[in-house]
Amino acid sequence: MATYLVLTSKPGQFNMPITAGLKAVEAYDYLFCGSLRARFVIVEMAEPVRISIIDEEPPYMASTVPSHLVEQHGSLEQARASLDSLVSFGKLDVQLKQVALEDAVLQKRPA
Numbered sequence: 001m002a003t004y005l006v007l008t009s010k011p012g013q014f015n016m017p018i019t020a021g022l023k024a025v026e027a028y029d030y031l032f033c034g035s036l037r038a039r040f041v042i043v044e045m046a047e048p049v050r051i052s053i054i055d056e057e058p059p060y061m062a063s064t065v066p067s068h069l070v071e072q073h074g075s076l077e078q079a080r081a082s083l084d085s086l087v088s089f090g091k092l093d094v095q096l097k098q099v100a101l102e103d104a105v106l107q108k109r110p111a
Helices: 076-083 101-107
Strands: 005-010 021-034 036-045 051-053 064-065 096-101
Touching: 005 021, 005 076, 005 096, 021 076, 021 101, 036 076
Parallel strands: none
Antiparallel strands: 005 036, 021 036, 021 096, 051 064
């Protein structure tokens, strides 16, 4: 049975690229007051893997963590609901905007 994770990338800070054993399903930009603050990619995972986290600023540190440390969802709908909870409170100017999967998974790697 597949499990779904939400990988987060914050422009200029870090990214969590799609690695072996993960299949990108949907992607969303998180906008605060019209400014991009994060990108979320919902991925499908068939078995436990290690998740990469790569800094986007020098010294470009890279780490891996076991997938069980990332919040897991039993369905795509549950993963979407988790993201929706980010924008369903108060009167803040926040928005989740679905983006093309091709754009989301082409993560820039440090030179």
